[in-house]
Amino acid sequence: MPDLALHSLTRTFTSVAGSLEILRGVDLEMNRGDALAVTGPSGSGKSTLLYIIGLLDHPTAGSISLMGQTPFAMSAADQAAFRNRHIGFVFQDHHLLPQCTVLENVLIPKLAGGGSTAADETRAKTLLDRVGLTGRITHKPAQLSGGERQRVAVCRALINQPAVLLADEPTGNLDRTTAESVGTLLLEISREQNTLLICVTHSTELAGRFPTHKQLLDGRLVEG
Ligand code: ADP
Ligand code: MG
Numbered sequence: 001m002p003d004l005a006l007h008s009l010t011r012t013f014t015s016v017a018g019s020l021e022i023l024r025g026v027d028l029e030m031n032r033g034d035a036l037a038v039t040g041p042s043g044s045g046k047s048t049l050l051y052i053i054g055l056l057d058h059p060t061a062g063s064i065s066l067m068g069q070t071p072f073a074m075s076a077a078d079q080a081a082f083r084n085r086h087i088g089f090v091f092q093d094h095h096l097l098p099q100c101t102v103l104e105n106v107l108i109p110k111l112a113g114g115g116s117t118a119a120d121e122t123r124a125k126t127l128l129d130r131v132g133l134t135g136r137i138t139h140k141p142a143q144l145s146g147g148e149r150q151r152v153a154v155c156r157a158l159i160n161q162p163a164v165l166l167a168d169e170p171t172g173n174l175d176r177t178t179a180e181s182v183g184t185l186l187l188e189i190s191r192e193q194n195t196l197l198i199c200v201t202h203s204t205e206l207a208g209r210f211p212t213h214k215q216l217l218d219g220r221l222v223e224g
Helices: 046-053 076-086 102-113 118-130 146-158 176-192 204-208
Strands: 004-015 018-030 035-039 061-066 087-090 164-168 196-200 212-217 220-223
Touching: 004 046, 018 046, 018 220, 035 046, 035 176, 035 204, 046 061, 046 164, 046 196, 076 087, 076 102, 087 146, 102 118, 102 146, 118 146, 146 164, 146 176, 164 176, 176 196, 176 204
Parallel strands: 035 196, 035 212, 087 164, 164 196
Antiparallel strands: 004 018, 004 061, 212 220
């Protein structure tokens, strides 16, 4: 069984204005070590798809299996533990906590498990060193550049050694050169850590550097 399998996944949003069919049957199979870029027009459902895979939203119909399990059959508590254990998420806006240092921000996912150990701190420092931020571990997010903040967010997503790394337009708010370096970093790190990487991007240039590129069009994933 593939590490990630989506079959006929749909998502419809219903409101007083009517119902909006955003995902209309998404099929996707991926394994650890695979890296996929997803592009598509604004409003096509890219974030919705990524949020469902990241268990931050739920499908209307269809099936999803992740690391041999069916997360939407789990209790809310089991699902939260599963998400924390297996999934790392990088958002367009870094979502770092402003009052915490760089090192503390990277260790935040450890709080759910009762706090960080010395080994966790070592891993956080190793990750920060890997992304070139050893000299910034006591900085607060406001004292960093946009690219540096995103690199911290990448380290935070990786602290629990997730099998799955999801990035939603992680370079969307960065200038071109910085965006390129963050994109390269995501690809390199996911290869080193053998993660299953899905990166939503509006940059066809970045998408072109991924081994696989698909587009979300009319609610379905098609070859990019
Ligand atoms: P993209 O990331 O491709 O720009 P999104 O996945 O954010 O697109 O959104 C796709 C569409 O679904 C948009 O039209 C958006 O307004 C709608 N949408 C997203 N989330 C919700 C929600 N919680 N309720 C209603 N509509 C939503
Ligand atoms: Mg989006």
